[in-house]
Amino acid sequence: MKKLLISTGGGDCPGLNAVIRGIAKRAAQEKDWEVWGSFEAFNGLMEKPSRLIRLTDKNTAGIHVMGGTILGTTNKGNPLRFPEKQADGSVKTVNHIPDLVRKIKSEGFDAVINIGGDGSQEISQAMFEEGMPVVGVPKTIDNDLSSTDFTFGFQTAVQTATDSFDRLVTTANSHHRVMIMEVMGRNAGWIALYTAIAGGAEVCLIPEIPYDINKVVERIRARYDNGRGFANVVIAEGAHIQEGAVTSTQGEFGRMPVRLGGVAFTLSNQLKEAGLEAEIRETILGHTQRGGSPIAFDRVIASVFGVKAFELVLEGKFGQMVVLRNNDFSSVPISEAISSYNYVDPNSTLVKAAKGLGISFGD
Structure with a gap:
């Protein structure tokens, strides 16, 4: 049995639960995959004991209409630049991505779907470069991620x-x-x-x-x-x-x-x-x-993002982020998505x- 880990990081956003549901419902059609969620981004995974939850099509039923995320989220403690106070009172940033990847693999996970904005996708790319099979899903109410026409929640x-x-x-x-x-x-x-x-x-x-x-x-x-x-x-x-x-x-x-x-x-x-x-x-x-509850437009693209993200996992297309372009759903390398900022x-x-x-x- 293969295992998939879902994380929702950064600020909360209408549509997060629709993505989680989309992944779980699509995965339920496969007989050899389990889907798990980490509470409060990757914090739940790194805690002792780990705080994880098995996600199925049954316990995610109906959550697409709910705001927020059933997994919780946080924008504190970026593992790529984790702040650690030193003895002299100064703060040093430490890269904990290698530790995070080792922990994910030690828990038996074969892949990760990381749902988040530009900061979260920067983490996704770092994990991918460290050898973790990762797929990204773009999320931000600011619509500031490039490579996609819209992010859900906006x-x-x-x-x-x-x-x-x-x-x-x-x-x-x-x-x-x-x-x-x-x-x-x-x-x-x-x-x-x-x-x-x-x-x-x-x-x-x-x-x-x-x-x-x-x-x-x-x-x-x-x-x-x-x-x-x-x-x-x-x-x-x-x-x-x-x-x-x-x-x-x-x-x-x-x-x-x-x-x-x-x-x-x-x-x-x-x-x-x-x-x-x-x-x-x-x-x-x-x-x-x-x-609050996501409007219909965000429910639709978030749900499709979830299905598409899991299908990228099935196809072994890692290091990719799902996108909406010209009214069609596809994917681009995460590195491309975070290479530039989506300014007005x-x-x-x-x-x-x-x-x-x-x-x-x-x-």
């Missing part, structure tokens, strides 16, 4: 953000206010861009286009007449003013060195300092974008169309 995050934005439009109109809504997007502004177009924002600020605060003020003032009017702004957490820094705080030990968030308040203060007279309110969506192109058709709709990017 469309659900956009729907959540758009629903919230629609509500802010009506209250902005009622009170003649400027509403600033902050969405996730550390380095890529996909959620902000899609939400701005879907919701009809006046201003969309993203990391790829540093903004001029005076141009933002100019666009908002155009929405007012004798103090009456309203405007709605969508801003990604990684957006920043021209020649300015990203709004951040010190990150927790073992996670990213800086934690983003609060740029809505930064922008609010900048607008006031630039002389905007309108009343301003700020809303930060935060982790509401990660939670400021000169793309999507950005040009947004500007054609009257959306200002502050540039």
Whole structure:
């Protein structure tokens, strides 16, 4: 009997359970494979005793409608660069990939399907180079993994953000206010861009286009007449003013060195300092974008990703990541998927169309 290990790492994301279910249901059609899951990425595997769970088509039935992941997840303790405090108080990063691969093989696993974003797929590639048969599945609400048209979870995050934005439009109109809504997007502004177009924002600020605060003020003032009017702004957490820094705080030990968030308040203060007279309110969506049941689109691609990933295992096509390209499902080398970051192109058709709709990017 062959054994497959599933891991869900990084931030949680709508659709993770649909991938797990897809793998388990497809594997159930084979008589010589067992599917197991490791709790909280690979942490469950490395604990003593190991925390693993056998996954079947029966105990994964119906989980595709649930948000989060039944395996739990973590973005702390990257085994490729594991932070270890030294005696002098300094922190040294250690590569524990060889230890991880040895542990996986000692538990009798023949292959791994690693579900995660760019950081998780970097781990997948390192494991593959260490001799572990690995298949990757792209997951991130930020849609920042290259080589695939969409990552599952992104469309659900956009729907959540758009629903919230629609509500802010009506209250902005009622009170003649400027509403600033902050969405996730550390380095890529996909959620902000899609939400701005879907919701009809006046201003969309993203990391790829540093903004001029005076141009933002100019666009908002155009929405007012004798103090009456309203405007709605969508801003990604990684957006920043021209020649300015990203709004951040010190990150927790073992996670990213800086934690983003609060740029809505930064922008609010900048607008006031630039002389905007309108009343301003700020809303930060935060982790509401990660939670909840995945919409139909994400359920479909996540389910197909799961089936496709297991079939790559059956075919022995390791070191590959499943992708969606031109409405078809295929795979690319993980090394290719992580070789470049999926930024929003400021000169793309999507950005040009947004500007054609009257959306200002502050540039």
